[in-house]
Amino acid sequence: MRTYQIDRIDQEELKLVSYSIRESLNNVLQSRMVGVLREQLAERRNELPNRNKEGIYLIQIYNQDGQWTLDTPYQHVVAFEVNAFENIPADMTTYTLPSGQYTKIIHEGPESEIGDTYDYINNTLGARPIDIEYWKDIYSLDRHDSRIDILIPG
Numbered sequence: 001m002r003t004y005q006i007d008r009i010d011q012e013e014l015k016l017v018s019y020s021i022r023e024s025l026n027n028v029l030q031s032r033m034v035g036v037l038r039e040q041l042a043e044r045r046n047e048l049p050n051r052n053k054e055g056i057y058l059i060q061i062y063n064q065d066g067q068w069t070l071d072t073p074y075q076h077v078v079a080f081e082v083n084a085f086e087n088i089p090a091d092m093t094t095y096t097l098p099s100g101q102y103t104k105i106i107h108e109g110p111e112s113e114i115g116d117t118y119d120y121i122n123n124t125l126g127a128r129p130i131d132i133e134y135w136k137d138i139y140s141l142d143r144h145d146s147r148i149d150i151l152i153p154g
Helices: 025-031 033-043 111-125
Strands: 002-011 014-023 056-061 074-082 093-097 100-108 130-135 147-153
Touching (some): 002 111, 025 033, 033 056, 033 074, 100 111, 111 130, 111 147
Antiparallel strands (some): 014 074, 130 147
C-alpha cells in the first residue's frame, strides 16, 4: 500500500446520480452496504444515458457538529458522474459536488487497506465536512495495483 498527496487541484462542478444511505462507519463495514450499493449501481450503468465515466464516486458527508465516531451515522453517496440530470431512474437521487479547490490524495493498494490512508489524511488535514473517493475500476479494488483518488475540499 502507498499513499501520496498531490498539490491542490481545481475541480469543476460534478453532477452525480446516486444511491444514498445514512449509516455509521461500523455498520457500513459490517454490512458491506456501500460495496453492495456500488455493485448495484454498476449493474445499472446503462440506464444512465448521460453518464460521463465508467468510474464510481463515493461521497462521505459528515455531521457538522464535529462529534464523529465510528458509530455516528453520516451520509454515503455512491454515484456516477453525468453531464445532465435527465432520464434518472425513480429510485436514484441527484447530488451536485460544487466546484472549488481540493487536495488530491492517492491510495494505491487494496481498498481493505484504505484505513491507513485515512489515518494519514486525518493526521495531516484534520477534520473536514466531506471526503470524495473516485474508484476508476470497482472490479480491481482488492488488487495491490488498485488506485483510489480521494479529494478533500478546502
